[in-house]
Amino acid sequence: xxxxxxxxxxxxxxxxxxxxxxxxxxxxxxxxxxxxxxxxxxxxxxxxxxxxxxxxxxxxxxxxxxxxxxxxxxxxxxxxxxxxxxxxxxxxxxxxxxxxxxxxxxxxxxxxxxxxxxxxxxxxxxxxxxxxxxxxxxxxxxxxxxxxxxxxxxxxxxxxxxxxxxxxxxxxxxxxxxxxxxxxxxxxxxxxxxxxxxxxxxxxxxxxxxxxxxxxxxxxxxxxxxxxxxxx
Amino acid sequence: xxxxxxxxxxxxxxxxxxxxxxxxxxxxxxxxxxxxxxxxxxxxxxxxxxxxxxxxxxxxxxxxxxxxxxxxxxxxxxxxxxxxxxxxxxxxxxxxxxxxxxxxxxxxxxxxxxxxxxxxxxxxxxxxxxxxxxxxxxxxxxxxxxxxxxxxxxxxxx
Amino acid sequence: xxxxxxxxxxxxxxxxxxxxxxxxxxxxxxxxxxxxxxxxxxxxxxxxxxxxxxxxxxxxxxxxxxxxxxxxxxxxxxxxxxxxxxxxxxxxxxxxxxxxxxxxxxxxxxxxxxxxxxxxxxxxxxxxxxxxxxxxxxxxxxxxxxxxxxxxxxxxxxxxxxxxxxxxxxxxxxxxxxxxxxxxxxxxxxxxxxxxxxxxxxxxxxxxxxxxxxxxxxxxxxxxxxxxxxxxxxxxxxxx
Numbered sequence: 028x029x030x031x032x033x034x035x036x037x038x039x040x041x042x043x044x045x046x047x048x049x050x051x052x053x054x055x056x057x058x059x060x061x062x063x064x065x066x067x068x069x070x071x072x073x074x075x076x077x078x079x080x081x082x083x084x085x086x087x088x089x090x091x092x093x094x095x096x097x098x099x100x101x102x103x104x105x106x107x108x109x110x111x112x113x114x115x116x117x118x119x120x121x122x123x124x125x126x127x128x129x130x131x132x133x134x135x136x137x138x139x140x141x142x143x144x145x146x147x148x149x150x151x152x153x154x155x156x157x158x159x160x161x162x163x164x165x166x167x168x169x170x171x172x173x174x175x176x177x178x179x180x181x182x183x184x185x186x187x188x189x190x191x192x193x194x195x196x197x198x199x200x201x202x203x204x205x206x207x208x209x210x211x212x213x214x215x216x217x218x219x220x221x222x223x224x225x226x227x228x229x230x231x232x233x234x235x236x237x238x239x240x241x242x243x244x245x246x247x248x249x250x251x252x253x254x255x256x257x258x259x
Numbered sequence: 260x261x262x263x264x265x266x267x268x269x270x271x272x273x274x275x276x277x278x279x280x281x282x283x284x285x286x287x288x289x290x291x292x293x294x295x296x297x298x299x300x301x302x303x304x305x306x307x308x309x310x311x312x313x314x315x316x317x318x319x320x321x322x323x324x325x326x327x328x329x330x331x332x333x334x335x336x337x338x339x340x341x342x343x344x345x346x347x348x349x350x351x352x353x354x355x356x357x358x359x360x361x362x363x364x365x366x367x368x369x370x371x372x373x374x375x376x377x378x379x380x381x382x383x384x385x386x387x388x389x390x391x392x393x394x395x396x397x398x399x400x401x402x403x404x405x406x407x408x409x410x411x412x413x414x415x416x417x
Numbered sequence: 418x419x420x421x422x423x424x425x426x427x428x429x430x431x432x433x434x435x436x437x438x439x440x441x442x443x444x445x446x447x448x449x450x451x452x453x454x455x456x457x458x459x460x461x462x463x464x465x466x467x468x469x470x471x472x473x474x475x476x477x478x479x480x481x482x483x484x485x486x487x488x489x490x491x492x493x494x495x496x497x498x499x500x501x502x503x504x505x506x507x508x509x510x511x512x513x514x515x516x517x518x519x520x521x522x523x524x525x526x527x528x529x530x531x532x533x534x535x536x537x538x539x540x541x542x543x544x545x546x547x548x549x550x551x552x553x554x555x556x557x558x559x560x561x562x563x564x565x566x567x568x569x570x571x572x573x574x575x576x577x578x579x580x581x582x583x584x585x586x587x588x589x590x591x592x593x594x595x596x597x598x599x600x601x602x603x604x605x606x607x608x609x610x611x612x613x614x615x616x617x618x619x620x621x622x623x624x625x626x627x628x629x630x631x632x633x634x635x636x637x638x639x640x641x642x643x644x645x646x647x648x649x650x651x652x653x654x655x656x657x
Contacts, residue, residue: 054456056534061514062527078522082515087621089508100622131629134622155421162446167428174425214632221628223587227580228611229621233508234573236612243574245605247581252601255589273492274499302489304557309496311566406618
C-alpha cells in the first residue's frame, strides 16, 4: 500500500483522457465506470479490484441521467479514484471492507469533481466569446482552435484533480483505516453486500416502474434462481 | 379529457418534457398548443416523432386545442398541455379552457429581464398575465423539472 | 453550450458552399447561435442544414429559414435522443455488461458493453448525417419512420429481464444456495422498496449513506442483541 507516484500519475493521466469522452469528445462511453474501472484497475495492478468497483458504480449511477438542467455526479472521477485506490490497497486490507470503504469515500469526490467540471464549462463561455470575436474580425480558424482549447483545458484540469485525489486516497487509506473502529469496518463490508441491491433498484427505476415491469422482474428473478439451482 | 398539467415552456417539447414530466403526471396525451408549430409542417412532424404507443402527441393551434380538450368524446385521457408563452396560456383560458394550475418551466425568448428562476425570465407583459392568473385563483408553480422545489411568487407588489 | 461545437462541425461544409470569404464568415456566425440537443441526434440536423445552406446559397431559402429549422428540431430531437440513448440504450448496455462481468470477470464484458452501445450510436451519427444531406428537411419524415421511442420502450423491458437475472446471480453469490422462496421474496421487496425511495427523491448516493449508517448502527448494537439473545435463552443472568 505504499504510495507509488508513477502509478498514481499514470492512473490520473489515463483517467483524464477517459473523462474527455463524457462531454468533450467522441462520447463512445469509455468514460462509464464499467469501462473506466477495469482499465484503471489494470493500470494500478489489480484488474479484479477495478472490475468490482466499476460494476458497482455503474449500477449505482445508471439512473442519474443528464436530463434538462440536472447534472449527475462525475461517475468517471468516482470510478477512476476508487479503482486506483482499491487496486493499490488490495491485499493489505480485507477486500469487502476495502471496496465498501472506497465507494463510500469516493462519492463526495464525484460531487466535487462535478463542480470542477462545471467550472471548466463556465470557462468554455470565454472561449466561445473569443471565437465569436475572431469571426467578427474575419478569421474562421478561431472556431477550431478554441474548440481544441476548451478540450485541452478540461483534460488538464481533470488530470490535476484526479492526481490530487488519487494521491490523497492512496496515502490516506492505510493511515485512516487502522484507526477506524471495528464496528465501522464491519459496516463497510455489510454496505458492500447491499450496494448491488441499491444498484439494481436504481437501474430498475430508469427502465420502467409500472406493474408489468415489477411482474417481469420477479418472474425472471425466480426463473433464474431455478436455473442456477438446477445448473449446480 | 382531463388536464393533468398545463406547462409554459418556450422550447415546447424537449428532454425534460418527455423524460421527466410525462411519467411524473402519468400523461397519455400531449397537446402542444402553438399557432406557429401547427402551421409549420416540419416542426409538427419533429414533435410528433416523440410519440410512442403509450403517449399520443398532437400539435394544434390554440383554438383547436381548446375545442379538442373540451370535447366530451375524448374519454378518460390524461392530457398534458404545453404552450410557449404566458400569453398563449391566457389565450387558452379566454377561449374557454378550465385551468386550475399552471406550471412555468422555461421562458427565455423575449429577452425579459425579470428573473423568477434560473430558467424563467419574464417581461412587463408576462407579469400582467401572472397578476391576472393570480386574481383568477389559478395556482402558479415555477419549476423546470418535477424534482425541483416549486417556487412561489412571494412579493406581488413590484 | 453546443453552439460552438455545431459551428465547428459545419464549418468545413460551409467553406465548400461559400467560396467567398465574407459569405462564409457570416454563415458561420449564424451558426454560433444557441443550439442544444442530444449530441447524436445533432447528426441528422447537421446533415439537413448542410443541404439547406446550399439552397440558401442558390437563393431558394433565406438564412432565417435555416435558423427556424434548427430551432424546430433541437427540442424534439433532444427529447428522442435523451429517452432512447441515455434512458434506454445506455442502461441496457450497462446492465448487460454488469451481468457479463459477474459471470466472467474479464475485460470482454467492458468490450461487450461498448459494442452494444456503440452500434446504434455510430449508426445514428453516420446514417443521420447522410440521411440529412440527402433528404434535406424531409429527414424529419425519415426519423419519424424509425419509431425510435417505441424501440426504446421495448429495450427497457429487456433491461428489466436482465436485471432479474442480475438479482438472481446476486442472490446465489451471497450464499442463498438453497432456493428458498421466503428469502427470494424478501430480497425482491427490498429492491422495490429502494426503487420506491428513489422515486420519492432519494438519490442512489444518499441511499448508500443511509444504508451505511444503518449498518454501523447494527454492528454497534450487535453485542446488545447477542446479550439479549443469551439472556432470553437463560445462558446468562443479571444480578441487580
